[in-house]
Amino acid sequence: MPQALAVIAHEPGASGPDLLDRALAQGGLREAIGQRISTALERNGVCSAVIVPALDAFAAGSPTATDPALVEHLLELLFELGVTEASVGSTRGTASLWLENRDVFMVADLLGYRYETPSGRPYEVIDLSEDLSSNVFGEDGPLARTGLSRAWLEADLRLVFSANRTDDDDGYALCLSTLLSVLPQADKDYHYRHRREPGEVISALLSAAPVHFAFIDAMVSSHGEGAARAPSPLVTDTIIAASDPALADYLGAMKMGLDPFVSRLAAPSLRHARPTPQTRILGALEPYPGWVNVSPALIASTAARRASLAGDRSIRPVLQQVDRDIFPFKDPANDWLNKALSGLAAAGGDSALLTLANIWLGELGKAAETYGVMIDKDALRRREASINIDPTKLRAADYDGLPAELLGQAALLRGVPADADGVRWRFDDGAVLFDGARRIAQPFEDFAASVEIHRTIQYMNDYIGGQALATRRDKQGRVTRQVERNLYLPQPNYTAIGGGVAIDVTKIETIEYAPRRQRMFWKTVKSENDSAIADDGVVTFEALGEDTLVTIWGRQHFRLPPIWAAIDQGLDPAMKRTLVSQAYGQFFNRTFANLEAVSEGRDVRIGKPWSDAPEGEPLPVERLSGFVRKLQSDGRLDVPAALKGAVRASAEIKPLRIDADGFRYFDAGAFSAPAPARSPLESAMRDLRHAARVDAGTAE
Amino acid sequence: MKALVTGANGLIGANLLRELLREGLTPTGFVRPTADLSSIGALPMELRTGDVLAPESLAPAMAGQDVVFHTAVAFSYWGHEPAEMARTAIEGSLNILTAAAQAKVKRVVMTSSSVTLGASYRPEIRDETFSAQDDPDESAYVLAKIAQEREALAAARRLGVEIVFACPTMSVGPFGASLGPSNGILTSYLADPLRMTWAGGCNIVSVRDVAAGHILLARHGAAGERYVLGSENLDWRDIHAMVADLAGVGAPQTTASAVACYGLAAAEEFRARVTGKAPLATRAQARMVGRYYWYDHGRAGALGYRPRPAREALAEALAWLSPSPHISRETRTGMRLAAEVQAARRATALDETRLGLGSAA
Structure with a gap:
C-alpha cells in the first residue's frame, strides 16, 4: 500500500x-x-x-x-x-x-x-x-x-x-x-x-x-x-x-x-x-452537482461572533433546528427563543440577517474586550496558547549565545539620562531599547526564593497568557534553559481601540544563577500573529546591601494596527518621546509592583481563568434565568412596592418565614408595634441637610 | 492566668490570642461553629465552639477561666440588621456575664468602643468622662455599643462580676477573619482613583496595642471603669497622606464635601445591592464625615499602656492587607510599598513562625 x-x-x-x-x-x-x-x-x-x-x-x-x-x-x-x-x-x-x-x-x-x-x-x-x-x-x-x-x-x-x-x-x-x-x-x-x-x-x-x-x-x-x-x-x-x-x-x-x-x-x-x-x-x-456552500460572509461573521463568548454561546441554542419530541430544551427561555428565531436562520432563510446579527455580536464582543484592555483587565479572559516551535530543533548555541548578544545591545543605553520614572530609553532601528531598576526592600535570598526568575516574564505588566517549557535544569532542579510563548494585551493599550491585537511572541531563554545574582536572557524567535518584530530582554535580581535590586533591560519593536500606523509619530518627536516615556514608565511601575506582590505570595495575573468543568461555565441564558428567579424570590422585582416604600414610612412587617407554597407567616405581636418615624426618603433628606450643615461648618 | 476569648477569629480576638500566647499564657478561643478560622487555626491553643446567644454553649467554655475577654460583636456598617447587631451586643454580653458569674470567673474585660464616648464637630479630644447619647441618627453599631456598655455595667453589678470596658479607637492591623470597617478605611482609600479625603479626624491605633491593652486591663484595670485604647489623633487628610506614603500611591487630592460623601456612599450602596459586593463606603459611615473621633488614652497610660505611633500601626496593617484579597490585583499594581511596610511584613512573619513553633507558649 x-x-x-x-x-x-x-x-x-x-x-x-x-x-x-x-x-x-x-x-x-x-x-x-x-x-x-x-x-x-x-x-x-x-x-x-x-x-x-x-x-x-x-x-x-x-x-x-x-x-x-x-x-x-x-x-x-x-x-x-x-x-x-x-x-x-x-x-x-x-x-x-x-x-x-x-x-x-x-x-x-x-x-x-x-x-x-x-x-x-x-x-x-x-x-x-x-x-x-x-x-x-x-x-x-x-x-x-x-x-x-x-x-x-x-x-x-x-x-x-x-x-x-x-x-x-x-x-x-x-x-x-x-x-x-x-x-x-x-x-x-x-x-x-x-x-x-x-x-x-x-x-x-x-x-x-x-x-x-x-x-x-x-x-x-x-x-x-x-x-x-x-x-x-x-x-x-x-x-x-x-x-x-x-x-x-x-x-x-x-x-x-x-x-x-x-x-x-x-x-x-x-x-x-x-x-x-x-x-x-x-x-x-x-464538485458535487447542485452543491451550495455557506457563504464566505457568513463564515467570516460567525468567526467575528466568537469575539463574544457569551454572545456565541447564547445564540447557538436559539438558531438550531431541533426535533423537540426527542430532544426537548432544558431551559424554557431557550425553547421560547428557539421557536421564535430558529426559522429566520433556516436553510431557506435570509443568511444576510444572521450575518448582520453575527457582526453586531462580534462588535459587541470587541467593544467589551477593548473596555477590558483599557479599563477592567480582570474582566478579560486569559489566553491559552501552547508552544509553537519545536524545542528539539534548538541547539545549545542558540541558548548560549544570548548573554553576549543581548548584553552588547544593553550597553547602547550607556549615558542616556533616566526620566522621572527612572527609565532610560532610546530608539534603535525602529525598536525601543530601554531599561529600569527598582530597589526592593527585601533580602535577596527571600526575594529570589519567592520570585522564581524564570517566571519573570509571566509577572510582567499586561501578560494575559501563554506557556513555558523548561528544556534544561541544573542539579538543583532550577530552570537554566526555557522556551516560552507569551501573550500580552495590545501595546500600548489604547491601540485596542483601532484593532490592536495581543502581542504574541515565542522566546528562547537562558538563566544564570550566582550566589548574589540571578539573571535571565530572552530572545524572540517567532511571533505567531506577526505582532512583534522584536521583544528581547534581560532581567537581573541582585543583592544590594540588605535589599534586592531588580533591573530589566529590553528591546521591543511591536507592530501597530493600520489605523495607528497611519499616524507617523516620528513627525512630532516631542509627542513621540512623551508617549514612549509614559508607556515605559507605566510598564516598569506596574511590573515592579507585580514582582513585589509575587514576593508577598499574591497572584498577579490579569484576567479570568477558563473553567475546567466539562460543561464549561453556565450558559448566559441560565445565568439570566437564575438572576430573574433570585430577584423574584427577593421581592426586588416589586417596583411599585419599592417606590411606595421610598416615600412612605415603612409599616411593613417582615414575615417570619415563607413556606413552599408562598404563604407568609407573621409574628402577631409585630402588628401592634409603632411604625418607624421616618421614611427612607425623609431620612435621606434629613441626612443631606445635616451634611450641608457640616460643609457649612454649622453642624453641632 | 487562664483566659477565654470570645470572637476569637475577629480582628481584636485574633490579636489578643497571639498576645496571650506571647506572654506565655494559656488562652481558649471561643467562636461560632461556622466561623472562618483562617486567622487563628494554626495557633497552639484550645478552641471551643458555641454562640454568645446560646447560653448553654458558654458554660463549658467558662469553666476554670480566670478572665473572659468578650470581644465578640458584629462590627459592621453593612450587611447586618440593626436588631441582630443590638441583640448580639446586649443579649450576648448579658449571657457572657451570667455564665461568668456562674463559673466564678474573676473578671470580664469587655471590648466596647471609643464611639461610646461620642465625637465632636470641633477638633476636641475626649476622654472617659464623656458619654455618647442614644441619638437615633447614629449608626446601628454605635447604638448597639452604647446600649451594650449600659446594660452590661448594670448586669455586672447585679451579678457581682468584675467588669472592665476596653474602648479601642480605630484599630488597624493584621489577622482579622474579615476586612472590617477600620482596615476597610485603608483599602477604600487605596482603591479610590480620585484620592479623596474628607473633613474631621480619627484616632488610629495598632490592633496589637489594643490586644496588649486588654491584657493590661485584665490585670490592672479598675472594675466598672472604661479605658480608651488609642494612639494618635489625626486629621483624615493626615491619615490618608500617611497611607499614601506607606503604600506608594498618590497623596490625597480633593477634600470631599459631606454632601458629596453622602451621595457617593448612597451610590456605593446601590452598586452593592445590584452586584452583591460590599460597598466601599456606606451612608452610616458618611454621616461620620466632619466629626473628630479624637480621644485621650491617659487613663490606660497610667496603667502602663504605651501604644506605637499611628504610622507604625498603618505600616503593619498595610503589610497584612497588601497580599490579601481585600486589595484588588489592579489596586496592588499601583502600589509601591515603603521599606517600613516590608519590614513590618517580615517582623509579622517572624512572630508567626515563633508562635507556630510554640516558643511563646
Missing part, C-alpha cells in the same frame, strides 16, 4: 453499503485494514476497533449524522476481517448543555444504532469521556493535562466515519471536526473552540492517537447556508475512504468546491496531508 491512499467512490443510485465495499476494495484499503488486524491478532490474540461516527443530529434521519446502517456495515466488515471487539464511541457535545437526551447512549439509540450488526454480531456503544488515561498529551501542547479515553487510545484500530456537511464555523465539517467528539469535555465549543485553537487541538489529538482509517458518508449530504443549524439534504451518492482523516477532509472539501484550508479547525492538520507523489487518490474530484 502507498504512503497515503484515498478513494472517492461515486455511483448515482448505488446503495451506501455497496459503495463502501467498493471504496474499500479499490486501492488496497481493505487489505490494509486486514493487515493491521492480523498484526494485532498475532501480537495480542485479540483486536479491538473503535469507530467514531458523527452523532451531531437533532432529528432522526438528519444528514448531519453518519448513517448508522453504514457504520454497522463497516463494523460487519471489521468482524469479517478478524476484529474481536468493536465499539462505536463518542462523547456528549455542547448541545447537551441546552437539550435533553444528548448523552451518547440516548443519541445513538434515537438515531438508530442497534448494538448489533446486520448479521447479528454485537458491538458496544461507549462514552469516550469515561475511563480516561492521563498524561497522554505533552506539557507543551494545547491539551496539556487533558485526559483521553483509554478505549480510544488502546484500540488496535481507530476509525472515524463522518457525515458530509457544510458548516458556518469552518465551511465544512468532516472527519477532523468529528474527531472533536473523541475529547472528553462536554462543552466542545467552550473548551476546544473558544478556549483553545481548534486546529492545534486536532493536531495534538492526532499526534497522541493517530486515526488509522477515515470515511465520509456522502450518500445524502447536508449542504447549503443552513449548515448544521438547518440542514438541507442533498443526494450525492458518494463514499470517501482514506488512510488519513486529514486527507479525507482535503478531498471532501474539494468535492464541495471549497479551498480545504478555509477551515480553522482542519488547516494545521491539512498542511501535513498535502498530496505528495506517494499519495494515491482514486476517484473523481469534481
